[in-house]
Amino acid sequence: MEYVTHLPQNDPSVATTSVHGLSFTYPVQYYDFHVYYYAHNAKSLTESDNLRAKLLEDFPEDSANGSIIVKKLPDDKIIGPHPTQFWEADVRRPEVFIKVLSWFQLYHGNLSVLIHPQTGNDLEDHTNSALWLGHRLPLLVDVFPGNSDGAIPEFGVKRGARIQPQDFDSHKTVINKK
Template sequence: MTSDGTAPFHAHIYHEAHQRPASDALHARLTAMMESGEARDLLMVGNLREGPVGPHPLPQFEIHFLQRALPQILALIEASGLRALVHPLTDDDLADHTTLAQWIGGGPLDLDLSVMDPPGENQGVPRFGRRDF
């Protein structure tokens, strides 16, 4: 990771059915912050997904941001009351989602680790900031 705060990060923000209004509200807030420039290091707010996608077992949306935005992003997620997986993007997809990951708003979910890229072949790095699942 870079020491200048520009290392790429992701957060996967999950919701259960009863939390959908909170998820919609956070999604709208993050989108507005990104579009207005209030959160200039927030690079992408992905689509709300209604079911499991990739390794993620619950509905979620993904955001891409730079490391220097981590305090601001963590505070927004914590205030929402939602559960999130926050991780850097390295060349090791498995480590990103396990040993390098931070869980907010609850314990870890059981991710489907079988779909992770092999170390050194992380497909997330080239797509950082461009699209979600």
């Protein structure tokens, strides 16, 4: 995935610490929003690109400070468990999650959006604990059986460490400077 937005290198906690002292219910550490589109369909691709641009435009501060991590596929390949192309927005701060969730409810248009927690149980997170906006798409869940280490990808860090839920809040985010 290519990162469109990034955590601030000097102080990643700006993007990861609630300014109101809020937290998600354990073991939820953050949320992913997957916005599905069809790259071979010009209308779908344009709607997806416009929605991503609108998200960045409507949340300039949260996008700039890494509170919303936006990632997109570098090409038109499909990666499981997702059944079609997608881009993603990840949100760690609960107050930002509320704003982004209600924003997607209003603006997702014809696009399907999978919203799921990150708890360390990929299969459960993507299925029974997931929310959908628009049409629910069938996921390719056979990718999960060998991927059940119970860990959560480090928030906002490309190829970051996988952290156990109980260690997530005390983990210091380290951004590789390349």
